[in-house]
Amino acid sequence: MKLLIDTHVFLWWDSRDGRLGPRTAGMIADPDNETFVSAASVWEIAIKAGLGKLEFSGSPTVAIGLNGFRELDIRAADAELAGALDWDHADPFDRMLVAQAERSSMTLVTADRAVLGYGRAPMMSATI
Numbered sequence: 094m095k096l097l098i099d100t101h102v103f104l105w106w107d108s109r110d111g112r113l114g115p116r117t118a119g120m121i122a123d124p125d126n127e128t129f130v131s132a133a134s135v136w137e138i139a140i141k142a143g144l145g146k147l148e149f150s151g152s153p154t155v156a157i158g159l160n161g162f163r164e165l166d167i168r169a170a171d172a173e174l175a176g177a178l179d180w181d182h183a184d185p186f187d188r189m190l191v192a193q194a195e196r197s198s199m200t201l202v203t204a205d206r207a208v209l210g211y212g213r214a215p216m217m218s219a220t221i
Contacts, residue, residue: 099203
């Protein structure tokens with residue numbers, strides 16, 4: 094299975110935060126699954142850390158590799174789909190993750206209720 098983890102899921106995993114549910118943590122840890130982190134999440138972390146809204150020491154890109162995850166680049170078709178989603182959710186990072194999951198046939202792992210409620214791309218709650 095291909096998993097695309099939301100920014101907060103990546104942060105929880107990287108910091109060993111206990112908010113991830115056991116089923117979710119097991120799926121992320123399963124070597125038969127591929128876990129991806131979007132360039133949009135790296136961008137979001139960099140922006141929020143720079144504004145002082147998030148503490149993250151080191152490089153998110155390095156942390157992706159150290160955690161055994163794969164990077165997911167943003168493609169022009171992802172950006173086009175993110176802008177065209179029939180969804181009133183305005184957060185550009187969330188829109189990008191939904192578009193990437195949809196276009197790449199990945200399951201988006203998130204605890205964000207607004208994202209889970211979108212319903213078109215395959216989703217999985219991070220708290221189960």
